[in-house]
Amino acid sequence: AQSVTQPDIHITVSEGASLELRCNYSYGATPYLFWYVQSPGQGLQLLLKYFSGDTLVQGIKGFEAEFKRSQSSFNLRKPSVHWSDAAEYFCAVGALAGNKLVFGAGTILRVKS
Amino acid sequence: EAEVAQSPRYKITEKSQAVAFWCDPISGHATLYWYRQILGQGPELLVQFQDESVVDDSQLPKDRFSAERLKGVDSTLKIQPAELGDSAMYLCASSRKRDRANEQYFGPGTRLTVT
Numbered sequence: 381a382q383s384v385t386q387p388d389i390h391i392t393v394s395e396g397a398s399l400e401l402r403c404n405y406s407y408g409a410t411p412y413l414f415w416y417v418q419s420p421g422q423g424l425q426l427l428l429k430y431f432s433g434d435t436l437v438q439g440i441k442g443f444e445a446e447f448k449r450s451q452s453s454f455n456l457r458k459p460s461v462h463w464s465d466a467a468e469y470f471c472a473v474g475a476l477a478g479n480k481l482v483f484g485a486g487t488i489l490r491v492k493s
Numbered sequence: 494e495a496e497v498a499q500s501p502r503y504k505i506t507e508k509s510q511a512v513a514f515w516c517d518p519i520s521g522h523a524t525l526y527w528y529r530q531i532l533g534q535g536p537e538l539l540v541q542f543q544d545e546s547v548v549d550d551s552q553l554p555k556d557r558f559s560a561e562r563l564k565g566v567d568s569t570l571k572i573q574p575a576e577l578g579d580s581a582m583y584l585c586a587s588s589r590k591r592d593r594a595n596e597q598y599f600g601p602g603t604r605l606t607v608t
Contacts (some may be wrong), residue, residue: 412593426596474593483536483537492513
């Protein structure tokens with residue numbers, strides 16, 4: 381069965397610093413991978429997705445992610461974090477059957493000024 | 494920009510009471526999903542509809558939870574009776590098609606607290 385692991389529960393970075401959030405997946409075929417962001421009390425917003433092709437994908441709000449099949453990873457990065465990026469970030473894999481998303485437990489990002 | 498609507502945003506109920514949540518997906522979206530997000534965890538799919546039909550309810554606790562989408566548009570999720578462990582955020586999402594390449598759009602959620 382597919383699963384997603386986000387090893388870091390909390391991460392704190394300084395405003396302007398770079399960011400990398402880790403995501404590892406377990407999946408028996410070519411995965412469809414997603415990163416979502418959730419602000420407090422809000423629903424989830426899609427940041428970016430990977431289906432095939434170029435392993436470096438660009439998303440909204442200056443985020444990017446790199447798919448590495450050999451490491452079963454899909455890490456999210458941003459070169460310079462803004463205070464408004466403070467939120468919870470979820471990595472997810474799309475199941476082969478239907479359109480079920482399997483989410484990781486999330487990483488809470490805190491940004492200090 | 495079209496959005497998924499959910500109501501209520503917050504609900505407090507006592508154990509053993511009945512509670513219902515409502516979701517209105519983006520117009521034209523055939524697939525509707527209900528997820529449960531327990532504090533500190535990622536969302537978990539409870540039930541998935543294609544039009545008015547349930548296509549996946551394998552994780553729905555059917556002894557107390559029910560869901561319907563009678564006309565293939567809006568949907569209601571019901572819990573009866575509510576238990577303390579049901580306290581969570583209930584998220585509704587919709588997508589144009591039932592295909593993992595189709596983006597799921599999420600509503601703001603309903604925060605349920607069972608006392």
